[in-house]
Amino acid sequence: MYRKIVPLALLATLAGCSDSQDTIKASFHKAAQASLDTRYPHCFVISSFPTKTQDFDVHGTNKALHALAQVGVVSEKEISRTEIPARLWSPARTDIYYAYDLTDEGRKYYKAGAGLCFGKAQVTAIEQFSEPSEATGQKLSNVTYAYKIIELPAWAANDQVKASIPGLGQAVASNAAPLKETRTLVLTGQGWVDDQLLAQ
Structure with a gap:
């Protein structure tokens, strides 16, 4: 019986690639959550x-x-x-x-000055991302992530309320059917950041 022998150096390289992917996904997760935290609680x-x-x-x-x-x-x-x-x-x-x-x-x-605002967005998964690349002197990646809305008041699940407030039905259902969005993240000295936050 013959066994295919994989050199230890190659195993280390493969493990390193996996670790690198996990590390960058963790960084994207942190950046995505930071972006959502600036938009929630949402004023419905x-x-x-x-x-x-x-x-x-x-x-x-x-x-x-x-x-x-x-x-x-x-x-x-x-x-x-x-x-x-x-x-x-x-x-x-x-x-x-x-x-x-x-x-x-x-x-x-x-x-005050806004309205009735509630809910907290929580990233549930990094779905996909483009290979980080240089553009306009910055390293960028387009990242698609899934998230759900938690900490909603009990009355938000009322059928009449959901039907009368745009977007609330999707927010309530997001535990079972997560919402998704794609954002451009930029690598800065403080890590990855949503480019929309840099523009503010």
Whole structure:
């Protein structure tokens, strides 16, 4: 019986390559987490308080606030109701305006000048990355990683709330179906850093 003999030097080289890959993935993991930490808690609902129903609600805030009132994050009080008769181009409708303010629960997540912000992103895996290469005098790598959103309040899982707030459904489901994104990382004197952070 013959055995293929692999020189010790080659074994050491192969082990070194594996260690190098693990080391660089660990560095990318750290950089990806640092990038996410600057973006979370995420402000899912942009609004100041107290506030009221908006006439031109481009971002769907009225719907979000109404849903949040049902789970105790904000208070909701009707302030006016107007019956609009049918016209040639539109059916009859009732316009209801509400006043909203934060409850004790809502104050836990309110960030002045931003809105209701919550959740923490956690990197779960480095999916793939390009071989680090020189460009514009810097060493760069495009890194794709998966992450999940943790530390969400219990009411975030409410079906009406998820349906009314863009992106919240995906955040809630991310434990089972991690989110993914690709970022360009730059090697600096302090290690790998998201290039978007360097631009700030």
